[in-house]
Amino acid sequence: METNDTIVAVATPPGEGGISVIRISGENALSIAGKLFHSSFDISKNNPPSHKVIFGEIRDPDSKRVIDEVLLTWFEKPNSYTGENVIEISGHGGTLVTSTILEIILRQGARLAEPGEFTRRAFIHGRMDLTQAEAVVDLIEAASDRALNSAVSQLKGGLSRRINNLFDQLLAVQAQLEAAIDFSEEGLTFQSREITGQQIEDVKKEVLALVGSFHQGKIIREGVRITLVGKPNAGKSSLLNALMQEERAIVTDIPGTTRDTLEEKIRVKDIHVVIIDSAGLRNKPEIIEEEGIQRTRNALEKSDLALVVFDPSQPLDENDDLLMKELGDKPRCILFNKSDLEQKWEKEKIKEFLKDEEPISVSAKTGAGMQGLINAIYDFAVKGDRMGESIFITRERHRNHLQKAATALDTAYESLRSDCSEELIAVDVNLALEHMGSVLGKSFEEDLLDKIFGQFCIGK
Ligand SMILES: Nc1nc2c(ncn2[C@@H]2O[C@H](COP(=O)(O)OP(=O)(O)OP(=O)(O)O)[C@@H](O)[C@H]2O)c(=O)[nH]1
Ligand SMILES: [Mg+2]
Structure with missing residues (x-):
């Protein structure tokens, strides 16, 4: 993509509105505007004062026709x-x-901007780093106060400062290691290996704390994704309807009613929740159900929390066994539905699966226990808040790089403890630096930028 031409776009949404803003950026912005903007202050002859608004009109330079009265700002x-x-x-x-x-x-020589190209240029020119550019999208898309606060903090550089700080600490470690490599022959003494090890561990601890903030950050940005799973007829669709307080999913007493996943949004206090009703898990499904079950598995994989529905008014059977096997170590919340009916078995029956977890007893039919379920969803969503983190990482991209940085630091620390050479330790410290730098965009590849800025609207 060209980065030294002059670009233009309408920065306000399409359609009619009170005002619309057209933004031009690049070397020729002023000279292009000078050909069509007419005012008592002639901007084609003199540079106007920066950051000040000038009133004037737009005329077509070819036909001389007046198109609009406008306000122009020069930055x-x-x-x-x-x-x-x-x-x-x-x-x-x-x-x-x-x-x-x-x-x-456009006729005066500007080019139509690509989506996100203004922000991309801001990044290229060092006006913001990559986490701040990402925060611009988050700010625009923020759908809750928490999401907005988090995006603003990231845009103002909260996350960047934190990572930059760790980056600098690690640079100091790297400098020590390299000095030891370069001057080891000359009998100079350097910082002890113990201190270097401690510094590496300190940085790693903080990097891992950031990795751990992803759970919360992702929930703040995107909401929580929850999938209702259970055997056919356990009451999953009824629970979805009860949570939504609306008859959204079809409910019948025929097992296998839900064939496809159904996605709905609810709000639990200030948290966005995407809740997915799925096809019942059955050991020997019919062919059409089999496809549904595959979709259940996919939904489960992509969700943050599984709402695992049992129906103790019916005997525990092989379908329940399959359910318990399918869950793996997915975070979960266990529900005993149909509490209004006579219970045929107690929680002791699945003691091994429950471990110390207390199932929530509910009835989709009467609404009993539903508040307990809502509280459990909320507690899951805000559990990261209690860890006292004020800065969150909000993207998979951040988490991947920081996790890799932590792993590299772990290896560096192990090498140090097992008396490996400074060269070897430095390789891993360097790797950690690279990953931390990648979060901020200190080094980047064009296709990463395409991916990030492609999410923006034109004119941003
Ligand atoms: N008494 C009672 N019946 C319930 C309760 N929840 C669901 N049911 C009934 O159980 C039957 C199955 O309910 P669904 O919500 O369709 O069950 P499901 O888990 O979605 O079933 P599939 O889509 O087939 O997997 C229906 O007849 C519901 O009315 C409850 O809490 N109490
Ligand atoms: Mg159903």
Whole structure:
């Protein structure tokens, strides 16, 4: 992608509105605007004052026709969103007016911006690092106060400062190691290996704390994904309806009613919850059910929490066994449904599976115990909050790099303890530095940028 041409886009949403904003960024922003903007202050002759609004009109340079009365703001580089020369034109928000002004600007030699290209340029010019650029998307998409707070903190550099700080601590370790490698022959003494080891461990601990904040960060950003699983007829769809307080899923007394997964959104206090009703797990399914069961497995894999539904009003059977096997170590919340009916078995029967967990007794039919279930979902969602972390990582990308950094630091520490050479230790410390740098975008590949900035809207 070209990065030294001048780009333009409508920055406000399509359609009619009170005003619309057109943004131009690049070396020629001012000279292009000068060809169509007319005001008592002639911007084609003099640089206007930066960050000040000027009133004027837009004229088509070819036909001389007046298109709109507008406000123009000039942001002289590098103090602009992109770090380049930027012009913003606020016009009357009509669709035709806006597209006509855009078309005129394109005719003067600007290029239509790609989605996210303004923010991408901000990143390229060092106006923000990658976590801050990602926070811009999160800010736009934030659907709850918590998501908004987290995005603002990340945009203001909360996460960047934290990682940069760890990065610098590790750089100091690296410098020590390299000094020891370079000057070991000369009889100089360096920081003891013990201190170096302690420093590596300290950084690792903090990196792991950030990795651990992902659970909470992801929930803040995206909400919690929950899948209802259980054998046919256990009452999964009825529970979904009870949670939604609406008859969304089809409920019948025929086992195998739900054939496909059904996804719905609810709000538990200030948390967004995506709740998925799934096809019952059955040991010997019919062919069509088999496909449904595969979808149940996929849904389970992608969810944060499984709501595991048993029906103690019916004998425990091989389908329940299959259910317990399928769950693996997925975080879960165990429900004993149909508490309004006579119970044929007690929790002791599945003691091994339960370990110390207390099942929540509910009735989708009467609503008994539903508040307990809602509280359990909420507790799961906010459990990271109690760990006292104020900064969260919110993306899989952050977690992967930080996890790899922690692993590399672990290896470095082990090498140090087993008396390996400084060279060997330095290799892993370096690897950890690379991964931490990747989170911030200190080193990056173009296709990563394409992926990140491709999520933006045009004009951002
Ligand atoms: N008495 C009583 N009946 C319930 C309760 N929950 C569900 N049922 C009944 O149990 C039957 C099965 O309910 P569903 O919600 O369709 O069960 P499911 O787990 O979704 O079943 P599949 O989609 O077939 O896997 C229906 O007749 C419901 O009315 C409950 O708490 N008490
Ligand atoms: Mg169902």
